Amino acid sequence: MDKKIKYIFTSLMIIGTLFLAGCNESNPDKVLSDADKIELNKILVNMDGNIDILFFKSDNECFSCSKTETLMKEIEQLSNKIDLKVYDVDKDKEMAARYDIELVPAIVVIGEDDYGIKHYGFPGGREFNPLFEAMIYSSMSKPQATEDITKKLNTIKNPIEVKIFVTSTCPSCPDMVRIADKYSIVSDKISTVVIMSNEFEDYSKNYKITAVPTTIINESFRKEGLMDEESFINYVVVSS
């Protein structure tokens, strides 16, 4: 199947699988239900290459490390194309520094390349889908940007870090994350960090977050609310 078609096809399938994680919060040994796993397996067959999930945790004051680790292990077990590597930020300091881990739990998704996709916090509620989609897309060929956007992306000379503050109940947050993740894969200059604001209250306060999604580009440009792809790229280009 043509890669582009496959890419779209996968995105269509993924939308059927919503809000799976977090359904079994009462049981720390299990996050995904059997029904969730069946749905996810349907999507995972679309993976092309292998991906690595780097999971960073800490035994010290980590609210959701255990639950997130359980979820990541469950996802790894669903596909032989997913390899989970678990690191303790207090012990594996070199790896934590290499991936600039500021918060735990942290999930880094690595495809054929390191596309710079990072997620802080338990990816529950509405935030499960975009993270899972990022895993699938990271296993595929890079999606094509339009000619106009490609021209704009080519003007970016320096690395761009996009931070998106979200909550698990925010309706428009997943779309903002999808756009940023997509262009993290398309462009080697862009990286995306998603922060579950409700889990990292102090971190969010430092950025004076009072609404989600809030997007902060290179620690300077700030935009509240959902942007379309063109606006996002324009702001990225202006911030570079």
Next chain:
Amino acid sequence: MDVFDVAIIGGGPAGISAGIYAARFKLNAILISNSLGGTAQSAHLIENYPGFGAISGFELMQKFREHLKTFEIPILEKHVYSVSRENDLFVLNLNDQEIKAKYLLIATGTKRRKLGVPGEANFYGKGVSYCVTCDAFFYRGKTVAVIGGSDAANMGAILLSSMAEKVYTIYRKEKLRGELIWIDRVITNPKIEVLYNSNVIEVMGKEFVEGVKLEDGRVIPVDGVFVEIGSIPECCCAKELGITINEKGFIAVDTTQKTNVDRVYAAGDVSSGSNGFQQILTAASEGIIAIKSIFDDIERSKGKLWTKK
């Protein structure tokens, strides 16, 4: 390109229910929505959907979605930019692809109404919010205002009172409206103070919201403002298709959910159905009535359904 019997635009309670019934009637249907679950999933507590007792909007719509997924109906998570006609077909422009269908069911719901006062736009995301369930926790221990007196506003005030130190409900009329059970909870909540007959004329602040100015000159110091003053119908493609909109801005439908345009139906909050009573229950009901009407119409056109002369 496949031609669908019916394209359902919208993925809220009306659209999803329509999708389920379309599948059960074995219609060749497609559902297109850029927000599967719709605005209903932002309700933090739903206590009037039979069979579920108390459930969050998020969970209820998850159950809707799961139910829909048990059927083989294609779902596109996309925005419909426009709809045109091509002979007897409707052509939906999704920007990167087109969908053709014989019938159209518009279930696009509503979008939030804004106050339209100075400061509101400037402080969006800096104290002004339109989503209590998304942003309430940022106001832990702070003082906030909820603008509005409907069920959504009352629910929002209750949710905020569990986190904020003080909640003002600011409403332009002399009585809150909506379900009395919510009103009772608001007026008996020690953290909530209702300011009746009050109109906000300005959202004030420097970098972030610091207060709201009322029409009578009072300034209420608050850290956040949650706007819950109702919604505006998202009448997708109504103009281009010549669909009649009623005096309140909703798509006018008859008891079969049919619009004035042949083979175009509307259901849920965007429609004038159910006597204007916008509930998840009535939206779901309208969605399935519309699909039954479409099914009947298709069968009638095949000569399979007895038609009363």
